[in-house]
Amino acid sequence: MSEREHEQIDRALREAFTEPVPRLSADFDRKLEKRLHSGRLSSGARLALTLYVFAALVGTIWAVRSVPLLWLAVGFAVLVPASFAWALHRVERRPSPES
């Protein structure tokens, strides 16, 4: 490839890329700030969540103690996959771990 051909390609590239370079949106920092702190729970909140889960578990066992086994199985078959799918959806929207 000759020097002249190099210059031709060089000129053509300069002419082809004339679109203004986009800039970051003005609310980039605000969006980042929001995402940085969206998944963070304080230790108090974590404790409250643990207590809630424990209480909900005990309450549920007490509430369903007289429900027929078949209804329990049906409820389990519907709710467990649904909550799993919802949780998976939430996790996928978060940044993936270090590759």
Add this chain to the structure above:
Amino acid sequence: MDPNLVLDSDLVAAYRERDDQQAFTELVRRYREPVFRLALSILGPGFAGEAEEVAQEVFLRVHHSLESFRGDAQFSSWIYRIAFNQAINLKERVRYRAPHLSEQMLAAKASPATDPLSQLESARSNRALIECVDELPEIYQSALRLHYWMGMGVAEIASLIGVPENTVKSYLHRARQRLHEMLKERGIRDV
């Protein structure tokens, strides 16, 4: 003290040792624009939204793993490496999606010719050229866009993609050579 005078390594240390959020904010302020540009150079024109998403992901990842950053490499090389990989991963996912504003349109708009026939010919050449750029290896595409589209010098590109300056020169040279061959194969001689 002027925050611009503080070294990256000191900001990283302040964040790691004292959980200094101001230090992290300063790192974001320093690197948001170059990270965005690097991502955009890989994704191409018309993918500004995606490049911004990459920049967000990069800072989330940095925030998450800054604790484990050992400082063997410079912070800038580390963050640019993360940005490069994130952008390449995203590009794999959006490969078959049309850009929001096609590069073909950009090329047609760039035509400097005045008469309709020359304009048409020039637009055709530009379109072919941009299509050929898209077929080059990712690293060549990135170097070309950083240089020709964003007007960066060789030294700046070298720091962004983490290679010596001579390697950038060689990427640009080889990319132009490949473009010339590709255009010749397409029967386009006058670019």
